[in-house]
Amino acid sequence: MSTMMDKELxxxxxxxxxxxxxxxxxxxxxxxxxxxxxxxxxxxxxxLALVFTALRSETFPTAFNFGNLLNQGAGVxxxxxxxxxxxxxxxxxxxxxxxxxxxxxVLGVAVTTHGWxxxxxxxxxxxxxxxxxxxxxxLVARMGIPSFVVTLALFLALQGVLLQVxxxxxxxxxxxxTILAVMNKNMPVWLGWTLYVVVIVVYxxxxxxxxxxxxxxxxxxxxxTVWAFKFASLVILLGIVVYLLSIERSVNPAVTSITGVPxxxxxxxxxxxxxxxxxxxxxxxxxxxxxxxxxxxARRSGIxxxxxxxxxxVICSTMAAVAxxxxxxxxxxxxxxxxxxxxxxxxxxxxxxxxxSLFGGKGRTLDAIIGGLVVAIIANGMALLxxxxxxxYFVTGLVLLVAASVDALxxxxxxxxxx
Amino acid sequence: MTMPAPDFGPTxxxxxxxxxxxxxxxxxxVEVLRExxxxxxxxxxxxxxxxxxxxxxxxxxxxxxxxxxxxxxxRYEGESVHITSPKQANALGIEVVYQDLALCDNLDIVENMxxxxxxxxxxxxxxATMEKRANETLAGLSVRTVKSVRQKVASLSGGQRQTVAIAxxxxxxxxxVILDEPTAALGVAQTEQVLKLVRRLADNGLAVILISHNMxxxxxxxxxxAVLYLGRxxxxxxxxxxxxxxxxxxxxxxxxxxxxxxxxxxxxxxESTNSAVTNDQEDxx
Ligand SMILES: Nc1ncnc2c1ncn2[C@@H]1O[C@H](COP(=O)(O)OP(=O)(O)OP(=O)(O)O)[C@@H](O)[C@H]1O
Ligand SMILES: [Mg+2]
Numbered sequence: 001m002s003t004m005m006d007k008e009l010x011x012x013x014x015x016x017x018x019x020x021x022x023x024x025x026x027x028x029x030x031x032x033x034x035x036x037x038x039x040x041x042x043x044x045x046x047x048l049a050l051v052f053t054a055l056r057s058e059t060f061p062t063a064f065n066f067g068n069l070l071n072q073g074a075g076v077x078x079x080x081x082x083x084x085x086x087x088x089x090x091x092x093x094x095x096x097x098x099x100x101x102x103x104x105x106v107l108g109v110a111v112t113t114h115g116w117x118x119x120x121x122x123x124x125x126x127x128x129x130x131x132x133x134x135x136x137x138x139l140v141a142r143m144g145i146p147s148f149v150v151t152l153a154l155f156l157a158l159q160g161v162l163l164q165v166x167x168x169x170x171x172x173x174x175x176x177x178t179i180l181a182v183m184n185k186n187m188p189v190w191l192g193w194t195l196y197v198v199v200i201v202v203y204x205x206x207x208x209x210x211x212x213x214x215x216x217x218x219x220x221x222x223x224x225t226v227w228a229f230k231f232a233s234l235v236i237l238l239g240i241v242v243y244l245l246s247i248e249r250s251v252n253p254a255v256t257s258i259t260g261v262p263x264x265x266x267x268x269x270x271x272x273x274x275x276x277x278x279x280x281x282x283x284x285x286x287x288x289x290x291x292x293x294x295x296x297x298a299r300r301s302g303i304x305x306x307x308x309x310x311x312x313x314v315i316c317s318t319m320a321a322v323a324x325x326x327x328x329x330x331x332x333x334x335x336x337x338x339x340x341x342x343x344x345x346x347x348x349x350x351x352x353x354x355x356x357s358l359f360g361g362k363g364r365t366l367d368a369i370i371g372g373l374v375v376a377i378i379a380n381g382m383a384l385l386x387x388x389x390x391x392x393y394f395v396t397g398l399v400l401l402v403a404a405s406v407d408a409l410x411x412x413x414x415x416x417x418x419x
Numbered sequence: 420m421t422m423p424a425p426d427f428g429p430t431x432x433x434x435x436x437x438x439x440x441x442x443x444x445x446x447x448x449v450e451v452l453r454e455x456x457x458x459x460x461x462x463x464x465x466x467x468x469x470x471x472x473x474x475x476x477x478x479x480x481x482x483x484x485x486x487x488x489x490x491x492x493x494r495y496e497g498e499s500v501h502i503t504s505p506k507q508a509n510a511l512g513i514e515v516v517y518q519d520l521a522l523c524d525n526l527d528i529v530e531n532m533x534x535x536x537x538x539x540x541x542x543x544x545x546x547a548t549m550e551k552r553a554n555e556t557l558a559g560l561s562v563r564t565v566k567s568v569r570q571k572v573a574s575l576s577g578g579q580r581q582t583v584a585i586a587x588x589x590x591x592x593x594x595x596v597i598l599d600e601p602t603a604a605l606g607v608a609q610t611e612q613v614l615k616l617v618r619r620l621a622d623n624g625l626a627v628i629l630i631s632h633n634m635x636x637x638x639x640x641x642x643x644x645a646v647l648y649l650g651r652x653x654x655x656x657x658x659x660x661x662x663x664x665x666x667x668x669x670x671x672x673x674x675x676x677x678x679x680x681x682x683x684x685x686x687x688x689x690e691s692t693n694s695a696v697t698n699d700q701e702d703x704x
Contacts, residue, residue, distance in 0.1 A: 301535030
């Protein structure tokens, strides 16, 4: 067994072969070793879509509902992408939901109450998020208080701040057209397709060039078949998504026409590319994984562990502030409950379901998007099944437990197989 | 070594890379290192042995800048230096390989080897260059046990992990590599591999300090043996001139009851006199 795998690894380096079978067996060896990645989430996404399609063939698989799904999930997805940074360290931010609400309220006060331009409102909104993250980071990284306690305290404190700012039963309306456009406007159909082509060409070109140059330099490179498979999947999958978003999805097309990719999609894309570059292609990102994997080793390698922790909490809370804009735009305003309720639980669930480990050291922001879609599909499908909120919460809670179990089991498996 | 000795002063070839004279270290009231002398030469493996609590780790932490010595002279490449941080020690070409806690399981071999000192171009990680250099370094050490430098460290055996940690220490033009019990957790075959690697480091011209509790390992690979006894340097001897039993006696009693080994620079006097005479310097106090 082990000699077989050794051969496999030996071959991987130099032979630029096209054997799909060995690529597959390599992949399965990885899965067997406990490195399941985003596999459960992708499978879950497919199964859930099929189940809801079978149960509600009239309402679930419609273009209208598909557009809805993105709208419902976007806020949670953005919070989850930020949470990945603290989860990578093995920490948690329970206050991220109310950070979104509080930062959103600051945006509302600036733009609606004081009539500031939208961009100035966005700046103070993000600054509010960064400030909250700085406080959490200082308390955790410098004072050494467990993040669980610090952010639990802030969960309550920020809820109070939000209530004071907005007022009980009150609302800060958001009326600025630019802010509202984020969740209520769609790009023209042609622009959606243009964006699609750009993404495909840039992604395909960069990954292909990387593969070829690495192989030319005698370095470990992806097999051409694997690359082609990934590329083709992306072309088809994104193609379907853009197509579904480009057809008429208005319930009453005669009155209003709704077509095109929602504005929030390019926003998510920018966040995804930005965070992925940061995590995978910079020293800073490498150090985040190192601190999450073994903080003592990181420290001995000359990494300033406290600063890394601090930065991750700032990033997480700033991303939550972005989510505050997204949620505020969707709801046309901020209420004392914005970012409250099950928002945080859904966000943590999204990250973990996507394959981010609660033990630190493993996770990607792409996983948060996939996991966020799983969570959104559950909420959306259950609502279409006319299930009461209680049942939706219960099922979502169970899914989170299952995801956490997969995480814990794969970790045990990793330990036992030494992978 | 077989050069005819010129009769006009010491030869420069024999100048130690690292030379400690009378270094002391106390933690509060506890005197952990008392007037310790140590010489480490390029191309040689100097074993540092001693019972638990003798002060070995304290001594190398001082050399590596993790803490500073309270007193004494720290000479490196013939010059007196004052090292106050690990970074400073690294800059001088001093690297420490810790027995544990040194690698990140969730990162691959290349990522671990360059951790904290990544090569970047235009602000982005230059993975290709790092992978190339990792391969070259491993090849330079004739390491064949590692199949792919892109596998996660979690998937490696204890010996392979130690190999990665050692290879990592020689990436940076280091001159002195300090190994704290590198074979403590390893089986027979893997211990053999790591010892060969340690020998190769010295043969490549580096100075190596090896801490070990295993006398077989020490006698197999070391050129020089320095014995710490209760915070004092009992002796530093040529490894070829002592037997297994003599080293054990030095470790447990701090001195030899039988004839002292001819190459021994000095042997500490009895405990009761409390005047630690080490090497050629006399205790002033
Ligand atoms: N930070 C510290 N504070 C107080 N005492 C210390 C500290 N570090 C070490 N000591 C003491 O110094 C003495 C020497 O410890 P050291 O770790 O250097 O021994 P060692 O030779 O490395 O032992 P071992 O073989 O068990 O690793 C011990 O008595 C220990 O209790
Ligand atoms: Mg020790």
